[in-house]
Amino acid sequence: MSATTVTYRPATPFDAPRIAALHAQSWQENYRGALTDEYLDREATAERLSVWTERFSQPNDDMQVMLAEAGNQLVGFCCVFLHHDPQDGALLDNLHVRAEYQGRGVGRRLIRWAAVIAVAADPENRLHLWVLKTNTSAAAVYRHLGGRTGRTESKQLVPGQPAPVEAICVHFDAEQLI
Incomplete structure (x- = not known):
């Protein structure tokens, strides 16, 4: 891996194919067992x-x-939906980093950006995300960043998948992430 500088910018509609490819790759690497191999591979x-x-x-x-x-x-x-839930606030719906860039601060910078956006939109500084119960490495990262685990719910990640997956809601005080 080269020491190429990482830059950050807002996405545009033209970025959808690249976002989708990284999203699928991340799921293929991290969601084996939670989603079917048929779905992940094909x-x-x-x-x-x-x-x-x-x-x-x-x-x-x-x-x-x-x-x-x-x-x-x-x-x-990362993708944030502002004003998503009256109780939980903004939703950090996606946060994905290529495996070879994990541990280099990319995810931390992205979640800080999400926190800045959440604080600007919500006077209560609420930001939350859902992490699969089986994705223990991601859950550990969120706890390290100050996330507090809350309720567990069954989530249907993909329409047509045979069964919902168990996910844990993680809450952040967005201002504390900045």
């Missing part, structure tokens, strides 16, 4: 492209997406 890339194309198809001021790039390569991204 359907995830196209399905994630459909999701991200749809998300960018209409202007939505409540959806904010930030990219982390090293040269021309997308190495991470």
Whole structure:
């Protein structure tokens, strides 16, 4: 891996294919056992492209997406939905970083950006995310960053998948992340 500088910028609709590809790759690497191999190996890339194309198809001021790039390569991204839940506040819906860039501060920078966006939109500084119960490494990172675990719910990540997965809600005081 080169020492290429990582830069950050807001996403545009033209970034949807790259976001979808990284999203699918991250799920393929981290969600084995939670989602079917059939979905991960044969359907995830196209399905994630459909999701991200749809998300960018209409202007939505409540959806904010930030990219982390090293040269021309997308190495991470996060997506925040502001005003998502009256109880939990803004939703950090996605935070994905390529495996070879993990531990280099990319995820920390992205979650800080999400916190800045959340604080600007919510006077109560609320930010939350859902992490799969089986994704213990991500849960540990969120706890290290000050996240407090809350309720557990069954989530249907992908329509048509055979069973929902157990996910834990993690709450942040967004101001503490900045």
